Amino acid sequence: MIEENSRIQSQNQCFTVGCEKDLKHLMLNSLAIKVNCMVIGREEMQEIVRGYKEPVGLNLGSHSALDAWGGQRNYNLRSLIYTTPSRARIYLQNPMVGKPDEPIDDLPGLARKNLRVINDLRDIKKNGDWKSVILILDRYSEIVKYVDELIDLECLQIPNRAFSVYVGGDEYCSVIENKFAVPIVGSRTLLKIENRGEIEEDYYWFAEQAGIPYPKSYQYEVYEGGIRFNEPIDEPMLLKAEHAHRTFEREFIFAANSQHLEEKVAQEVEAQTLNREGLENGRVEQIVLGPHANFNFFFSPLDAKSEWGDLDDWFAKLYNVNMEEARICLANQFLSIDERRETILDGLKRLPTDVQQRLKKIPSFEVTAHAILSLRESLLKDVHRYADRFLLSCREHAYPGIVGAWCLQTLVTWDRISKYELKPTVKLDFTSGGKAKTAADYGVYDVPEEGDPYMHIPVTQDIALRHGGGTNVHMGIGSQYANAKYKKPMSMGDRIALEIKRAWKTNQLHEIVT
Numbered sequence: 291m292i293e294e295n296s297r298i299q300s301q302n303q304c305f306t307v308g309c310e311k312d313l314k315h316l317m318l319n320s321l322a323i324k325v326n327c328m329v330i331g332r333e334e335m336q337e338i339v340r341g342y343k344e345p346v347g348l349n350l351g352s353h354s355a356l357d358a359w360g361g362q363r364n365y366n367l368r369s370l371i372y373t374t375p376s377r378a379r380i381y382l383q384n385p386m387v388g389k390p391d392e393p394i395d396d397l398p399g400l401a402r403k404n405l406r407v408i409n410d411l412r413d414i415k416k417n418g419d420w421k422s423v424i425l426i427l428d429r430y431s432e433i434v435k436y437v438d439e440l441i442d443l444e445c446l447q448i449p450n451r452a453f454s455v456y457v458g459g460d461e462y463c464s465v466i467e468n469k470f471a472v473p474i475v476g477s478r479t480l481l482k483i484e485n486r487g488e489i490e491e492d493y494y495w496f497a498e499q500a501g502i503p504y505p506k507s508y509q510y511e512v513y514e515g516g517i518r519f520n521e522p523i524d525e526p527m528l529l530k531a532e533h534a535h536r537t538f539e540r541e542f543i544f545a546a547n548s549q550h551l552e553e554k555v556a557q558e559v560e561a562q563t564l565n566r567e568g569l570e571n572g573r574v575e576q577i578v579l580g581p582h583a584n585f586n587f588f589f590s591p592l593d594a595k596s597e598w599g600d601l602d603d604w605f606a607k608l609y610n611v612n613m614e615e616a617r618i619c620l621a622n623q624f625l626s627i628d629e630r631r632e633t634i635l636d637g638l639k640r641l642p643t644d645v646q647q648r649l650k651k652i653p654s655f656e657v658t659a660h661a662i663l664s665l666r667e668s669l670l671k672d673v674h675r676y677a678d679r680f681l682l683s684c685r686e687h688a689y690p691g692i693v694g695a696w697c698l699q700t701l702v703t704w705d706r707i708s709k710y711e712l713k714p715t716v717k718l719d720f721t722s723g724g725k726a727k728t729a730a731d732y733g734v735y736d737v738p739e740e741g742d743p744y745m746h747i748p749v750t751q752d753i754a755l756r757h758g759g760g761t762n763v764h765m766g767i768g769s770q771y772a773n774a775k776y777k778k779p780m781s782m783g784d785r786i787a788l789e790i791k792r793a794w795k796t797n798q799l800h801e802i803v804t
Contacts (some may be wrong), residue, residue: 339799350452368420541654
């Protein structure tokens with residue numbers, strides 16, 4: 291290793307200005323030596339993007355790729371979408387072409403001019419006359435064999451859940467962490483924490499470190515026909531486990547108590563929608579009653595380095611943090627809210643109760659659609675508080691932590707604060723520097739003054755440290771919170787593209803990649 295690195299350093303000294311392409315390959319060769327035994331380092335990815343002249347957005351064609359592609363078009367960035375034959379029609383029939391602010395009158399004409407469709411990435415060159423490329427692969431995982439070509443094209447991967455699952459390789463996303471040596475505008479080493487129950491430090495672990503509310507869990511034993519609890523539990527509960535045949539999806543089994551859950555799980559095992567492996571990696575937790583809300587954030591490393599005038603001064607003063615932490619929290623930008631529509635649950639809910647009872651249908655919770663939400667304004671303080679805690683916790687335990695798009699998925703309930711409020715292990719208070727004693731200390735003014743008030747509490751149900759699928763509802767129109775900030779339509783795909791464009795134009799691409 292030492293001799294190889296010395297040889298590479300010696301060769302690097304011989305390069306001249308016209309050899310950027312060869313330099314990229316040399317850096318990749320050096321990186322390949324390390325990749326076999328360790329996680330791809332952020333420093334290597336930063337060094338690669340320092341040589342980029344015109345970054346290209348790289349999107350796995352599924353999940354939220356249309357929003358990402360649309361944002362790249364809106365900010366005049368080139369795009370590459372890789373997909374499979376069965377899903378290619380999504381992108382063939384919804385082309386994002388044209389220049390920013392260009393009227394789209396002749397869609398076929400602009401598609402002919404801007405868009406190329408290929409099945410071998412080597413058929414495309416950086417200096418070609420294309421704006422977007424659709425690459426059709428037999429399997430998503432085949433993208434890994436094109437790492438050299440992706441670097442030549444100066445690609446930046448935009449992560450989504452499909453990327454984590456279809457390219458990740460296993461529950462640790464080992465392929466992404468160890469082999470996919472392409473810069474990511476996101477959190478390379480945090481994608482795996484969504485695989486709850488499969489890894490030790492999943493998002494529940496990070497939530498505990500952050501001291502943010504999440505549902506309490508119950509232990510159970512797995513046997514051949516289902517699960518059993520050591521003691522009866524007389525309160526509503528929920529099982530989260532991988533579907534037996536679609537590991538991309540999770541099964542959600544609701545029950546009135548532990549005996550009821552044991553019966554329902556046995557039925558699911560018999561129906562072969564759950565298996566032993568999924569149950570062993572599953573989690574049973576309390577049911578939190580309240581509306582479901584996905585809060586979509588974008589953490590901007592560029593804005594975290596900026597001065598905010600009076601805002602960062604007063605934020606630091608009010609919330610007992612230093613100036614760096616204040617700017618980090620201000621750069622954790624809240625963009626939008628959405629909620630899920632799930633099959634077949636939503637269909638069952640629309641039936642009269644007497645019909646539901648006669649059907650005796652066990653509802654499935656397959657995410658099918660999303661809808662736009664807004665939140666009672668006074669509750670935003672708590673969403674920001676928990677989101678900032680989680681962000682700082684990730685930076686402390688897995689630096690650089692969150693980069694770019696992420697989502698705090700919650701159930702907003704009404705309960706005593708003592709039931710959920712945990713002591714944070716990261717520094718970020720929510721009072722004026724002191725310990726909360728009354729409802730007013732929590733920003734609640736319309737309840738009796740007592741030390742343990744009732745209030746709305748966003749309880750964390752799930753966390754996604756990548757581009758969320760629910761943000762598709764804002765594609766083309768933006769979201770109300772982001773639009774108001776930026777005075778123009780701003781979806782999550784737009785915000786990602788804006789960060790890339792700003793970083794590119796100010797020679798700071800290295801700040802936004804891992």
